[in-house]
Amino acid sequence: MILMDSKKSGAVPLQKKSGRLTEQSVKYTLFITATVTVVTIFAILFFLLQSAYPILEQEGVWNFLTGSNWKPEGEIYGFPAQYGALPLLAASVAVTIGAMALSVPLGIGTAIFISEIATDRIRSIIKPVVELLAGIPSVVYGFFGLVILVNWLQVSFDIASGEGWLAASILLAIMALPTITSVAEDAIKAVPREFKEGSLALGATKWETIKKVTIPSALSGITAAIILGIGRAIGETMAVMMVIGNSALMPSLKEPFMPLKTLTSAIAVEMGEAPYGSMWQHGLYGVAVLLLVIVFIVNISSTFILGKIKEKHTASKSRKKKRVSPLLVQQAKHLGKGVIGVIVLGVLLYLFSIVVIILILVGIAGIWTAKKAVVRRIADRVKIARMTERIAFGFITSAVVVTAALLGIILYHITVNGAAAISWEFLTSPPRNLGREGGIFPAIVGTLLLVGGAITFALPLGMGAAIYLTEYTREGKITKIIRAGAELLNGTPSIVFGLFGLTFFVLYLGWGISMLAGQITLGLMVLPTVIRTTEEALKSVPYGLREGSLALGATKWQTIKKVVLPPSIPGVMTGAILSIGRAAGETAPILFTAAVFSQRFLPNSVFDPVMALPYHLFVLTTNVPGADAETNAYGTALVLVLLVAGLYLAAIAIRNRYIKSMKW
Amino acid sequence: MRRAFSLAGDCHMTSNNHKKIGKIMLAVAAITLVTAMFSGCLGGSDTETLTIAGSTTVLPIAQLAAEAYMDEHDNADIRISGGGSSVGVSSVGDGTADIGMASRELKDSEKAAYPNLVQHVVARDGIALIVHPSNTVSQLTVEQVRGIYNGTYTDWNQVGGPSRSIVVVGRDSASGTREFFWEFVMDKKDFVAGMLEMNSNGAVHSKVSTTQGAIGYVGLGYVDNQVKGINIENNGQYVPPSVQNVIDGKYPVARNLNMYTNGSATGLAKDFLDFIKSPDGQQIVEDEGFVPL
Numbered sequence: 020m021i022l023m024d025s026k027k028s029g030a031v032p033l034q035k036k037s038g039r040l041t042e043q044s045v046k047y048t049l050f051i052t053a054t055v056t057v058v059t060i061f062a063i064l065f066f067l068l069q070s071a072y073p074i075l076e077q078e079g080v081w082n083f084l085t086g087s088n089w090k091p092e093g094e095i096y097g098f099p100a101q102y103g104a105l106p107l108l109a110a111s112v113a114v115t116i117g118a119m120a121l122s123v124p125l126g127i128g129t130a131i132f133i134s135e136i137a138t139d140r141i142r143s144i145i146k147p148v149v150e151l152l153a154g155i156p157s158v159v160y161g162f163f164g165l166v167i168l169v170n171w172l173q174v175s176f177d178i179a180s181g182e183g184w185l186a187a188s189i190l191l192a193i194m195a196l197p198t199i200t201s202v203a204e205d206a207i208k209a210v211p212r213e214f215k216e217g218s219l220a221l222g223a224t225k226w227e228t229i230k231k232v233t234i235p236s237a238l239s240g241i242t243a244a245i246i247l248g249i250g251r252a253i254g255e256t257m258a259v260m261m262v263i264g265n266s267a268l269m270p271s272l273k274e275p276f277m278p279l280k281t282l283t284s285a286i287a288v289e290m291g292e293a294p295y296g297s298m299w300q301h302g303l304y305g306v307a308v309l310l311l312v313i314v315f316i317v318n319i320s321s322t323f324i325l326g327k328i329k330e331k332h333t334a335s336k337s338r339k340k341k342r343v344s345p346l347l348v349q350q351a352k353h354l355g356k357g358v359i360g361v362i363v364l365g366v367l368l369y370l371f372s373i374v375v376i377i378l379i380l381v382g383i384a385g386i387w388t389a390k391k392a393v394v395r396r397i398a399d400r401v402k403i404a405r406m407t408e409r410i411a412f413g414f415i416t417s418a419v420v421v422t423a424a425l426l427g428i429i430l431y432h433i434t435v436n437g438a439a440a441i442s443w444e445f446l447t448s449p450p451r452n453l454g455r456e457g458g459i460f461p462a463i464v465g466t467l468l469l470v471g472g473a474i475t476f477a478l479p480l481g482m483g484a485a486i487y488l489t490e491y492t493r494e495g496k497i498t499k500i501i502r503a504g505a506e507l508l509n510g511t512p513s514i515v516f517g518l519f520g521l522t523f524f525v526l527y528l529g530w531g532i533s534m535l536a537g538q539i540t541l542g543l544m545v546l547p548t549v550i551r552t553t554e555e556a557l558k559s560v561p562y563g564l565r566e567g568s569l570a571l572g573a574t575k576w577q578t579i580k581k582v583v584l585p586p587s588i589p590g591v592m593t594g595a596i597l598s599i600g601r602a603a604g605e606t607a608p609i610l611f612t613a614a615v616f617s618q619r620f621l622p623n624s625v626f627d628p629v630m631a632l633p634y635h636l637f638v639l640t641t642n643v644p645g646a647d648a649e650t651n652a653y654g655t656a657l658v659l660v661l662l663v664a665g666l667y668l669a670a671i672a673i674r675n676r677y678i679k680s681m682k683w
Numbered sequence: 684m685r686r687a688f689s690l691a692g693d694c695h696m697t698s699n700n701h702k703k704i705g706k707i708m709l710a711v712a713a714i715t716l717v718t719a720m721f722s723g724c725l726g727g728s729d730t731e732t733l734t735i736a737g738s739t740t741v742l743p744i745a746q747l748a749a750e751a752y753m754d755e756h757d758n759a760d761i762r763i764s765g766g767g768s769s770v771g772v773s774s775v776g777d778g779t780a781d782i783g784m785a786s787r788e789l790k791d792s793e794k795a796a797y798p799n800l801v802q803h804v805v806a807r808d809g810i811a812l813i814v815h816p817s818n819t820v821s822q823l824t825v826e827q828v829r830g831i832y833n834g835t836y837t838d839w840n841q842v843g844g845p846s847r848s849i850v851v852v853g854r855d856s857a858s859g860t861r862e863f864f865w866e867f868v869m870d871k872k873d874f875v876a877g878m879l880e881m882n883s884n885g886a887v888h889s890k891v892s893t894t895q896g897a898i899g900y901v902g903l904g905y906v907d908n909q910v911k912g913i914n915i916e917n918n919g920q921y922v923p924p925s926v927q928n929v930i931d932g933k934y935p936v937a938r939n940l941n942m943y944t945n946g947s948a949t950g951l952a953k954d955f956l957d958f959i960k961s962p963d964g965q966q967i968v969e970d971e972g973f974v975p976l
Contacts, residue, residue: 090856091856092856092862095790095862096862096865096866096871097871098871165886170893173893173894179848179850179879179894179896179897180850180852180879180890180894180897182879182881182890260882264879264880264881265855265880265881265882266877266878266879266880267856268876268877277877278877278879278880280880288855288882289855289856290767291765291766291767291768291769291770292767292768292769292770292858292859293769294769294772294790294792294793295769295772295773295776295792295793295796296792296793296796297790297792300769451750452747452750453743453746453747525779526773526777529777529778529779530779531734531774531777531778531779531780532734532736532764532766532774532779532780611766611770614764615762615763615764616742616746616763616764616765617746617749617762617763618760618762618763619750619753619760619761620730620760623730623732623760627732627762628734628762628764638739638765640885641882641883641885641886642739642742642765642883642884642885643743643885644884644885644888644889644904644905644907645907648885
């Protein structure tokens with residue numbers, strides 16, 4: 020493709036030499052931007068491994084992984100320090116499993132509801148609800164968990180402390196819900212319509228079709244959704260750290276409320292206190308490497324499964340041409356996986372046991388009356404099938420109700436309590452008396468500056484990379500490597516970005532705690548989103564337009580600049596706004612790189628530290644006692660949620676307008 | 684024919700859209716630029732900045748002193764960030780902060796890495812033991828406290844209270860407060876497994892104030908009417924945790940709060956440190972519940 024293009028331009032006699040030079044330099048510039056993701060991944064790995072090396076050398080990799088005591092503070096306390104990461108690893112796994120037990124049934128139920136059951140009207144309400152859940156920043160979940168959830172658990176289960184395993188799992192479940200729902204929904208949507216129509220035509224009810232045809236066909240996609248949810252949960256930091264209790268104990272199934280310390284919370288809590296250059300600090304880098312490796316494995320396996328689905332769908336299409344019944348083939352292929360599907364549904368049943376029992380009782384009563392009323396056997400069977408359908412839809416609807424209720428509870432608490440704090444003074448003055456008085460103006464501006472800088476850094480790089488990937492290369496080894504880089508960067512936990520920012524920008528480059536360090540750390544974090552959305556936007560431009568432009572004698576770069584880029588700008592903007600929204604809510608990446616607790620003036624230069632809304636909320640919640648601090652924390656949380664949700668809604672609005680106005 | 688026509692029509696429509704979008708993009712760019720300039724201008728050229736980072740325990744003192752200092756000195760801009768004692772030490776050592784805050788003394792590894800650090804004690808911090816206000820226990824010996832924290836006593840009726848199991852609340856392993864408590868109260872022995880580990884004084888306070896059987900340790904500034912401070916035995920007398928009792932040497936559990944500079948303090952840093960040590964500064968220290976020098 021590249022070769023062909025250069026030949027083409029060479030064959031046009033009117034082409035100026037300088038034009039060709041521009042073409043070449045554009046191509047190389049774009050190539051360089053495309054490599055940024057890969058370079059970043061290697062840089063992160065290199066700096067983390069380098070800092071982790073002393074602990075791995077001292078303890079040995081195996082002992083580090085399997086040692087069952089994490090007591091690194093011994094080094095400064097003066098007792099023998101122990102660096103066994105197993106309790107942290109086990110805690111991360113335990114918390115994630117707990118989260119999945121809750122969010123998998125809820126998420127898949129919601130996905131089925133959105134794609135198969137809901138009317139268009141209801142769908143248009145439920146989808147934004149799920150998207151809004153994704154838009155609530157991690158630190159706001161943590162704040163909600165600390166002031167509401169933990170106390171609620173404590174009272175309703177009559178336990179000593181609500182902080183611990185279950186609290187963290189519940190929060191993570193809510194946070195992983197949007198990921199699971201949207202990916203599972205895509206998978207269910209991708210099931211060919213003929214499958215369902217065939218099943219319905221054979222007389223199966225809607226539920227029978229969903230259970231026996233749709234879900235088995237979408238099973239690998241649903242599996243990928245679960246794996247992505249796991250990736251999201253295992254890398255989550257702020258929310259977990261605020262509610263988990265932070266004791267490095269081995270999780271025990273007998274104590275679902277016990278305090279634990281995960282890989283992420285260990286880094287976030289201890290990094291600030293581990294003496295510089297100590298083994299403790301090296302040990303925390305080791306923990307970060309371990310976390311990164313786990314997340315990489317999780318992400319690679321989900322990419323692998325999603326890739327398989329694509330293959331399968333193309334394969335089934337070609338089979339269809341050969342007139343082999345695709346339904347039968349699919350069914351046979353998924354016989355084994357169907358068992359897993361049953362288990363997933365079983366978990367769904369288990370978790371809504373109370374609802375289940377009520378509904379079953381209603382169902383039995385219904386069936387009993389149905390049996391009495393209907394004499395003929397066939398009609399009987401139909402009735403039972405309909406009844407089963409009603410019960411099943413009841414479960415699914417209750418999943419959706421739970422999801423919507425969760426959002427409702429969180430937003431209600433934050434809005435009602437936050438509105439009391441918000442005033443003109445609160446929005447326009449700097450904090451006083453440790454944030455108990457005054458306002459959050461420097462934090463609002465600081466957040467805008469941080470995300471502004473992040474997107475200024477990420478947008479050109481991401482667009483360049485996307486243009487290179489879609490326009491300048493054929494799918495091959497290079498694109499695979501670049502895409503893998505973006506994929507891995509996308510899955511990298513935010514606390515790892517924070518640690519990298521601290522190690523590389525703050526300490527190695529000597530920028531100190533500065534706005535610039537935070538901007539670039541956040542920019543690197545959102546880069547994959549920018550690349551992905553830009554690529555999608557570029558791909559949606561029909562190929563014919565490019566050919567038309569090239570046929571008129573325009574060069575490749577002229578074509579891209581004048582024909583391909585303009586119509587894809589709305590798509591690119593959607594991606595940029597989504598990225599800004601994500602960056603605005605992040606705490607972990609700026610925790611050690613950019614954020615300052617208090618500041619009366621705004622920063623003079625990019626080398627000054629800044630205040631930021633999420634960090635301010637975190638400090639108010641955890642470090643400032645008193646009722647005034649809590650009121651202002653609610654106010655800060657509300658402003659942050661409004662800011663992020665506003666950005667997300669803007670992105671959704673642009674996307675919808677774009678879809679409507681695009682007619683090729 | 685019809686197809687070509689419709690294509691042209693659509694192209695026209697989308698190009699209009701592009702103009703609109705172009706304008707939006709331009710507006711966004713302009714706003715970004717203005718914000719950037721705005722932030723550059725506001726600082727002014729004659730302001731002097733002082734960056735302070737480190738321990739969250741010392742942070743309130745630095746913060747409130749900075750507010751008072753900046754009210755007096757218009758051209759001073761003092762930025763304070765937390766991060767923890769170790770962040771304080773390493774950032775002042777590396778020159779990314781002018782003053783580092785730490786609630787502990789320097790460790791040997793830190794002394795080796797940054798030989799020039801100068802210690803300034805700015806206040807003392809008494810550690811209070813707090814329980815739920817409904818708890819009838821109001822006094823303990825250091826031995827009893829140790830017994831509670833090492834798991835010897837698990838029920839309040841073992842230390843003179845009602846029959847209710849004790850919920851032991853402590854700080855996370857990274858905390859300087861915990862380190863001090865471990866050395867001073869625990870005789871360097873292990874804490875009971877299952878102790879709840881909070882990552883701030885505020886979190887310990889809110890846990891104890893909402894949990895009937897709980898006991899926790901916090902800085903004196905966190906003792907208020909939502910929790911009950913425990914009187915600690917010293918030379919046969921039970922002494923309530925208060926600033927005055929620490930000053931008088933009656934209340935036994937207290938430590939130094941430090942600020943470090945790289946070499947002797949100069950300029951704004953010196954002026955600010957002098958202010959904290961002045962009577963006005965020490966009044967702030969006392970108001971926030973810390974012990975003045």
